[in-house]
Amino acid sequence: MSDEARRWASTLGPVGAWSFDAERLGAADARAYAREVESLGVKVLWIPESLGSKEVFAHASLLLAATERLVVATGIANIWARDPVAMANGQRALADAYPGRFLLGLGVSHAPTITVRSGETWARPVERMREYLDAMEKAPYTGPAVETPRVLAALGPRMLRLSAERTLGAHPYFVPVEHTTMARRVLGAGPLLAVEQAAVLSTDPAVARATARRHMKRYLELDNYANNLRRLGWGDADIANGGSDALVDAIVAWGDAAAIRGRVDDHRARGADHVCLQVVRVDLKAPAALEWRTLAPVLLR
Numbered sequence: 001m002s003d004e005a006r007r008w009a010s011t012l013g014p015v016g017a018w019s020f021d022a023e024r025l026g027a028a029d030a031r032a033y034a035r036e037v038e039s040l041g042v043k044v045l046w047i048p049e050s051l052g053s054k055e056v057f058a059h060a061s062l063l064l065a066a067t068e069r070l071v072v073a074t075g076i077a078n079i080w081a082r083d084p085v086a087m088a089n090g091q092r093a094l095a096d097a098y099p100g101r102f103l104l105g106l107g108v109s110h111a112p113t114i115t116v117r118s119g120e121t122w123a124r125p126v127e128r129m130r131e132y133l134d135a136m137e138k139a140p141y142t143g144p145a146v147e148t149p150r151v152l153a154a155l156g157p158r159m160l161r162l163s164a165e166r167t168l169g170a171h172p173y174f175v176p177v178e179h180t181t182m183a184r185r186v187l188g189a190g191p192l193l194a195v196e197q198a199a200v201l202s203t204d205p206a207v208a209r210a211t212a213r214r215h216m217k218r219y220l221e222l223d224n225y226a227n228n229l230r231r232l233g234w235g236d237a238d239i240a241n242g243g244s245d246a247l248v249d250a251i252v253a254w255g256d257a258a259a260i261r262g263r264v265d266d267h268r269a270r271g272a273d274h275v276c277l278q279v280v281r282v283d284l285k286a287p288a289a290l291e292w293r294t295l296a297p298v299l300l301r
Contacts, residue, residue: 002189002190002191004147004149004168005168005169005190005191005192006190008103008149008168008192009192009273009274011043011044011071011100012043012044012071012073012103012192012194012273012274013043013044013274013300014264014268014273014274014275015042015264015274015275015277015299015300016042016043016044016045016046016071016073016194016274016275016276016277017037017042017044017045017046017276017277017278017279017292018045018046018075018196018276018277018278019033019037019045019046019047019278019279019288020048020050020278021033021281021288021289022034022045022047022059022063022288023047023048023050023053023054023059025288027062029288030059030062030063030066031062031063031065031066032066033288033289034063034066034067034070035066035067036289036292037070037289037292038067038068038069038070040289040292040293040296040300041296041300042070042292042296042300043069043070043071044070044071044072044073044103044274044276045063045070045071045072045073046073046074046075046105046171046196046276047059047060047063047072047073047074047075048074048075048076049074049076049077049078049081050078055081056074056077056078056081057077057090057091057093057094060072060074060094060102061094061097064094064097064098064101064102069101070101071100071101071102071103072098072101072102072103073102073103073104073105073151073194073276074103074104074105074106075105075153075171075173075196075276076105076106076107076109076152076153076171077104077105077106077107078107078109079106079107079108079109079128079129079132080108080109083135084132084133084135084136084138084139085135085136085139085140087104087106087132087136087139088136088137088139088141088148089139089141089143091104091148091150092141092143092146092148093143095146095147095148096143096144096146099146099147100147103149103150103151104148104149104150104151105150105151105152105153105171106129106132106133106150106151106152106153106167107152107153107171108125108128108129108153125159125224126158126159126162129152129159129162130162130166133166133167149168150167150168151163151167151168151169151170151171151192151194152166152167152169152170152171153170153171153172153173154170154171154172154183155172155173155175155179155224155225155228156228156231157182157186160183160186160187161186161187163187163191164186164187164188164190164191168191168192169187169191169192169193169194169273170183170187170191170192170193170194171194171195171196171276172193172195172196173196174196174198174216174219174225174228174251175195175196175228175251176229176232176247176250176251177250177263177266177267177270178232178233178270179195179228179232180193180195180267180270180271180272181270181271182232183195183271184270184271184272185271192273192274193271193272193273193274194272194273194274194275194276195267195272195274195275195276196275196276196278197253197263197264197267197275197276197277197278198212198215198251198252198253198278198279198280199252199253199254199260199263199277199278199279199280199295200212200252200253200254200279200280200282201254201255201256201257201260201279201282201291201294201295202254202255202282203254203255203256203259205254207282208252208254208255209245209248209249209254211252211254211280211281211282212243212248212251212252212254212280213242213243213248214280215252215280216242216243216248216251216252217242220239220242220243226239229247234247252280257294257295257297257298257299258298260277260295260298260299261298261299264277264299277295277299279291279292279295
């Protein structure tokens with residue numbers, strides 16, 4: 001698996017785009033957005049699957065069809081949204097149609113989301129993921145043999161170890177740089193480590209932090225993210241009331257393009273193969289790829 005992980009690290013490159021924008025846009029605008037980020041030199045676009053969003057395989061297919069070389073990765077496909085056979089064969093269909101351009105990120109989501117979405121009880125996330133991966137591997141399939149590269153959303157040591165054992169590696173989300181150091185230590189040298197990093201392109205501290213807190217609010221209210229921060233040494237006072245300035249600055253990079261590049265470089269120095277940069281836009285009415293027009297020449301050179 002480590003050889004395949006290294007190949008995918010090369011395919012993804014040091015920096016990619018992680019975006020809610022593509023799922024919020026209508027189909028025509030999402031296609032245009034994907035084409036623009038591809039034209040700017042972005043090699044991979046990470047897309048989410050959250051409550052009430054586009055179905056992730058249909059969404060990925062739309063973006064892949066609109067572009068020529070862009071890799072589309074899921075960050076993440078929710079294992080509660082479909083059974084393992086549908087997940088496995090959905091991946092196979094896209095891998096067959098777009099060889100080397102689709103990476104499946106899988107995740108266990110969050111207790112409040114699952115309760116609202118399905119009425120089921122969210123419990124034993126590591127065991128649930130292990131069982132789900134077992135079932136995916138047994139999924140019947142009559143099409144041509146294809147590569148099925150996968151990563152797992154992983155924060156704690158147990159899920160990180162599972163990602164190294166059963167997939168290419170890990171896709172941590174909503175983490176400061178010290179988590180990257182820990183994750184690489186747990187994963188070892190071979191597995192892929194693709195870390196999400198939020199960023200605000202603004203040099204005004206008040207504007208940047210207000211925008212960052214708007215982004216962070218829902219995550220700080222979720223136990224798995226809050227507990228992960230506590231595991232890294234952040235206290236309840238940091239997590240409360242939208243986050244302390246120190247925590248905001250640790251979770252969301254802000255400043256000019258060079259400052260954001262510095263945060264990316266810090267993750268890379270600590271062992272990340274790939275940083276999935278999520279631009280948190282100050283003006284949600286502005287063109288979705290506006291910040292990438294400024295960031296791409298600095299981040300992707």
